[in-house]
Amino acid sequence: MEPLLTIDQVTRRFGGNVAVSGVSFSVMKGDITGLIGPNGAGKTTLFNCMTGYISLDAGTIIFEGRRINGKRPDQMCRLGMVRTWQRVKPLGKLSVLENVMIGAFVTTASPKVAGKASLEQLQAVGLDRYADQPAGTLPIGLKKKLELARVMATRPKMVLLDEICGGLNHAETESVLDIVRMLRKRGVTILFIEHDMKAVTSICDRIVVLSSGEKLAEGTPEEITSHPAVIEAYLGGGYHAQG
Amino acid sequence: MKKILIPISLLLLALFLPELVGRNPYFTGIMINVLMMASLASAWNIPGGYAGQFSFGHAAYFGAGAYTTLILLSGNPIDPLLALLAGVVTASLIALITGSIVFRLRGHYFALASIAVAEIVRLSVLNLQFTGGAQGILLSDLTFHGIDLNSKIPFYYGMLMILVLSMGTTAYIQSSRMGYYLQAIREDQDAAASLGINVALYKNRALLVSAALSSVTGSLYGLYIRFIDPGAVLDLRLSIEIILTAIIGGVGTIWGPVLGAILLVPLAELLRSNVIGDTLISMGIVSDVSPVGHFFKEGLAHAHVLVYGVITVVCILFMPQGVLGITRRRK
């Protein structure tokens, strides 16, 4: 197994606030890696750094053996690293199908080919019924699935999922997790920010824990759920109470 | 089939329109203005309606075309077509400079910067020597491959060609990847970038195409009117009229800008020419000497921009999608 992504001593400040502080870890090809931590731990900021939305103050990010600091978001997408958004960003006036086509255009310039490929992605996530509806009118659960379909249409090597289950009920969460498993079967490497511990432990091969911008722990789900510092800082009694 | 039938029959109608009005110079003049505004609004619509980048300085590209062409032709026996191409080059340069400064920024900045660039162009033309300054430029004689250019008819067909070119370009962009990309940028820049769209590049392309089309329109207008000054072709008011035409018709559609021009230009003409006031007075509805009559006769002639203002406000408040709206296209 070789790492697809290596994050080395990455630091990002906002004024005096250090949002990400000297974080290092690697993501293995084909794995689902969980990135967890309390609100404000710096998870989304790390995603923003990796996908070129904000610059790093220090550190390096290596993707497929290449240093990718300073690349633009669209370049990262074309290199094969694509993200979803914690606050979903549907292209509201475009139809659901057209939203996915925007992703598919990474692989082809032909609207016809992109349309066909996109319809397949919509079927894969179960949104094909809504293909002609404006994306802005979907309920939140379906918008999250649309984010996934859009990302899948770019034929990524690695996807970064930012709280893809946030705000969903149990059934919706399960069906989104099924899509994530399907992605993994297709050979896509996944880095997965999630609050729902049950979702994380059930699906992840490895877990990285952030707290106040720093890496607190890293390991298999079993190691993490029994790690004293993690239980102390993040899970508290809550996780055990939930079972 | 229906999809092609309507445009074809409209085009046929447009081709025979001058004959239908008996080659009447007055009506031909108004129709040239309709075609010109339709073409400008179509060009504006590519970055404005599709990509959501509202330029408030499109007069600069129109004026760049008109000025470059007329400056080159006055005193030089060169082909008007070459002079027109030179206009495209000037306008493209202005577009590239504007785009490279502001397309890294978002929101209000592009609107603001586009005004600033247009004002710099206007003031430069006003204060430079070779542009004729405030006096403007007069083109005394013009020949073009033996066509009689003293009639308005050739310019009618010229403008029609440019409008067809603008609409064709829009239709081509809309049906290609670029059209999807521009609309994605309009809806959400961050999401667009995360899906592999080089946002600045596509905004620049859209502006460049738009500037080139506006410049060609300006060149033909210059040849048609043969006298231009900064107030007529570079004013902020022209930029705003272009936007209103597109907005009222419906942005982000092929036909919206055309519809806007068909509605607005004759309305402006109606107000300017006193037709309304004269009719009301001759019908005895209002008296010539009453203040109301005076207003209709004198005031209304200057009121077309006021009416534009009212229409804009009403339009934004009650139908921000314009008459056509951002319809579902590509059926």
Next chain:
Amino acid sequence: MLIIQSLVSGLLTGGVYALAGIGMSLVFGVMNVSNFAHGDLMMLGMYLAYFAFTLLHIDPYLSLVLILPVSFLFGFLLEKLFVSRVIHHPHQNQILLTVGLGLIMSNSALLAFTSDPRILTTTYSSSSVMIFSDVSVSVPLLLSFLVTCAITALLYLFLARTRTGMALRATSQNREAAQLMGIDVSKMSAITFGIGTGLAAAAGALIAPVYYIHPMAGHNFLLKAFTVCVLGGLGSVPGATLGGLIIGVVEAFSATWISTDWKDVVVFMLFLAVLLFRPQGLFGKRGGE
């Protein structure tokens, strides 16, 4: 001494630009709206001062006591009736709405007052005082500047000391958080637009004695107010204050050493340069993203 002369008259004019810029910046900060009618509101202020002087024989500087409340009310109503309806729309709609309102104002003025420029001539219009040995200062400009300082000081006090002022600043910092804290943000918007309009009209009234008053005067001022705002950072009141002074001086220097014809070009070039090199402005609140 030419340099000091330019500097002084630049600073004095700059004070009035600052006043106009502050109004616009405040509106941008609190409402996130670019007000394209700002220049036309200044133009209305010019006419108000003119008519107060010619019809009511009130000195233009004293007439501010009337103009400020009247224009505040006008702005408050404009916000309630029109601007508030587009506050959650895309910014293009906000721009177009204010453009439309501006067109209505300028062209109504054109219908009502004709396009003939008017001149407000007071007894002291062309008088000047000497400071130092050979630097002269025009009296109306000096008075304008002093009144500007007074209004700006009052505004700072209002923003820093009163409950409403603090609520305005909180809304400007973070609209959602302010709402959560129980601040009535829609009322804040109306008050802000009222203040913005009041400041624009006051700026218009203050330059009325030294400018031609005509219905289209707003265009030029609109661009200047924007330049002031962007220079100081959209949304920043201290930034707009400093930005106004800088623009005044740049204008005066380019009029002296380049030419009067090109002074606006220099100002707009500066505007583009700021966008290129420091889009967040000198004291920007929102980054140049």
